[in-house]
Amino acid sequence: MILHLYLFGLLIGLGFIIPGVSGGVIATILGLYDKIIASILNFNKDIKKNLLFLTPLALGIVSSVFFLSKIILYLLDNHLEFISYVFIGLILGCVPYLIKEIKIKTKKKIMLLPFFIAFILGILLFILERNINITSNHISILKMSLAGSFYAFGKIVPGISGAFLLMLLGVYEYLLEIIANPFLVNIQTIITLIPFLISFLISAYFLLKLMHYLLNKHFRITYSAIIGFVISSTFFIIPNTFNITSIIIITLSFIISYYLSA
Numbered sequence: 001m002i003l004h005l006y007l008f009g010l011l012i013g014l015g016f017i018i019p020g021v022s023g024g025v026i027a028t029i030l031g032l033y034d035k036i037i038a039s040i041l042n043f044n045k046d047i048k049k050n051l052l053f054l055t056p057l058a059l060g061i062v063s064s065v066f067f068l069s070k071i072i073l074y075l076l077d078n079h080l081e082f083i084s085y086v087f088i089g090l091i092l093g094c095v096p097y098l099i100k101e102i103k104i105k106t107k108k109k110i111m112l113l114p115f116f117i118a119f120i121l122g123i124l125l126f127i128l129e130r131n132i133n134i135t136s137n138h139i140s141i142l143k144m145s146l147a148g149s150f151y152a153f154g155k156i157v158p159g160i161s162g163a164f165l166l167m168l169l170g171v172y173e174y175l176l177e178i179i180a181n182p183f184l185v186n187i188q189t190i191i192t193l194i195p196f197l198i199s200f201l202i203s204a205y206f207l208l209k210l211m212h213y214l215l216n217k218h219f220r221i222t223y224s225a226i227i228g229f230v231i232s233s234t235f236f237i238i239p240n241t242f243n244i245t246s247i248i249i250i251t252l253s254f255i256i257s258y259y260l261s262a
Helices: 002-014 023-029 035-039 046-069 067-076 081-095 095-106 112-131 140-154 162-169 172-182 185-216 220-236 244-261
Strands: none
Touching: 002 023, 002 046, 023 035, 023 081, 023 185, 023 220, 023 244, 035 046, 035 185, 046 067, 067 081, 081 095, 081 220, 095 112, 095 220, 112 140, 112 220, 140 162, 140 185, 162 244, 185 220
8 A cells, every 4th residue: 555655656746847747637547636635634633544645645756756857857858749648648538537526426417617617727828838938037036936836736736737837937947957956956046945845835735725625515616627627738738749659649548547547
């Protein structure tokens, strides 16, 4: 069980560093999203149980972020289309599971209005990402504070890419280089990261509380919107070209994700 949770953490960690892919989406695919939020917010109610659940997940996420970031940078530079095809299939493969979750927990079908609102919002973010012009990569306290909040939003809300939001601020490559080369970090770099970390932790706490409330009180609406965001998130990573190979890769990834999440 511990090894499984560690491996799941590795997968979730990929969502922390790959543009267009949300850690929340991967946690949702693995069926852990609700459990992670509940475990964090109710940590003191059963410390031993929550530690056994969260610790291997956290170690997996940290390992993925720090040790796989160089591999991800290499793959993004040299095999971007292949990685994109794989994640499109994995993301779409979890959609039937999410729809089934709504039916199991509420005895009702997906709500189309919140689904389409979330889907359209995701498409609008995709259009913004394609047309945004980042004019400055200057690092400031305000920008790093905003980056922390944006990143928390992208990590906790499934289907919203924290990496993409960091790109909007022009700090994505700066932060990824730090993660990829942690032993080269100096005092000045640490000082610039402090507002990012503080903002991230504060924002994450309130977002976790909000998502916990929504999942408990408005599960059907919330999951319907999550499905909309999840599907629209594939637009962020869709390559410019499609061929037979890409269709095969997407299909195989879809099948794997479908059976893993079933």
